[in-house]
Structure formats: C-alpha cells, structure tokens
Amino acid sequence: MPRQSPTLARALENPCAIIRSLGVLSDSWSFLIVREAFLGAGTFAQFRDQLGIASDVLSTRLSALVEHGVLQKSPYREPGQRTRDAYQLTPAGEELKVVMVAMQQWGEAHVPQMQGPRVLPLTVETGERVRAALVDPPGRIVPDTDVAFIRTDAAEAAPL
Template sequence: MTETQPNCSIARTLDLVSDRWTFLILREAHLGTTRFADFRDYLGIAPNILANRLAAMVESGLLEKHEYRADGERTRSSYHLTPAGEDLKLVLAALQQWGDTHVPRKAGPTVLRRDTRSNDVVRVAFTTPDGNAVPPENVTFEPVPKGPADRSTWR
C-alpha cells in the first residue's frame, strides 16, 4: 500500500515533530548537546526511547550522526543539527515565547533569546519581507487559490 503525504505543510511537519521528546531533543541540540549520554541525562529520558527518537530524527533529516572516539574508548555517535533542524529554532522559540506568556514558570523563564551581536533580548514575530514587525492580529492565513486549503472550491 502506498502511503500518501498530507497536503497541509503543518500536517507534514507534525509527522516529523509531533512527539514531546522530539521537541525536547531539538531544544537540547540547539543548546549545544550532541552526545547520547548528555541527551539522556539532561532530559531524564529512557535510553530506548532516546535511541528511537534520535534514529527517527536522523532518518527525517533533522539531525545527522557523526562518529567519534575518545582515547581508549569505543566508537560512539554524536548528533548534530542539519539545516532543517536549525530552521526549527524559530518554531522552538515561538513555543517557548508562548509558554512564557501563557503558562509561565513562577520563577520566570529558564532561557532568554538574545541577539548574538547586540546581546538584546529578542521576540519571535511576523515580519514583512523588508523586516518590519507585524502584530499577530494583523496577520491572516490566506489559502492559495485552487490549493487544498482553498475553501471556495469546497461544496
């Protein structure tokens, strides 16, 4: 049986990242974690679940596996973000920003998003092609005419 891919880009993305552990592994990878034992220890995740998630993330192109060997030890794998995994930084930041606003931790945020050049705290935002911020209430989702989300073609 041939598996068809969903028309919706959100559905296709969720096929890759719909699991809680996947997002938490991505968070750790964006914080610089690359080694299995470090992911396991930082996340408190069972090794079998971690191994399965890492393998799936490599297969889907979010991470790539590199072999390394410390002196006197066996060869091991480290996991590094691919360009697709790097591009999820914006998604992770948006989730974090939403969580900090709507389900805040009493002690405040655990991570700040900063501009590496100015050290300014930054926010995730919609922007125009020339970089001007657009308030979310001024943004609409517009289906592509005759595309799968075009409701005018539905009966």
C-alpha cells in the same frame, strides 16, 4: 533506516505543511531533543542525562530526527572507548530556532511560571533577548492580528 508507520507516511505526504511538520516533530521529546541540541548537547549520554528520557525512547527519537534531516550523525571516539555517534543540528534543524523561540514566547505569555525561564534566546554578539515575529516580504514586523490563515484551492481538494 527505520520503517515508517502508516500514520507517519500519510502525514509526510499531506499537502498541509503543518501536518508534515508534525509528522517529523511528532511529540514533546522531539522538541526537547532539539532544545538540548541548541544548548550544546550532542551525544546520546548528554541528551539522556539532560532530559531524563528512557534510552529506547531517545534512540527512536534521534533516529527519526536524523531520518528527517533535523539532526545529522558524526562519529566520535573518546580515548579507550568504542566509536559512537554524535548528533548535530543540520541547517534545517537550525531553522527550528524561530519555532522554539515562538513556542517559548507563547508559553511565557500563556502558561507562565513564577521562577521565569530556564533558557533564554540571546544574540551572540550583544547578549540581548530576541523574539519571534511575523515579518512581511519587505521585512516589516506585522502584528499577529493583521495575519489570517486562508485556505487555498489545493487545500480544498485534499483531506486533512
């Protein structure tokens, strides 16, 4: 298991779930690796080739995503080759789908490109595009203007 930096250790102990999440998904490469996993990448070579990422950076990010339960390793072996690790999303990793859809929505709305999206979130059954939404406990969609972040007593007691 790789040794955690003091900064990461502090982030993971923070009472703020956003800070803890950023401790795990700390940079753009982590999000792009997750995106590629959603697109079917599973081997080191597939991630490296799709992202054009340096091998040492990819190795570090994959190890961190495994350590924090976003990906899991499973051995595989191609004929005539040594055994290697494949990477699969865990249930926690699969739950990042809503985060990725929300990030894509925001990017399309606020940082648009002329050529349109290269990746689309579609339903498996109908092929229709999906959106991320804020949903209340009974399941109703709530407009973002009707949602506020409120500090709790616990938040006031803990530093960022």
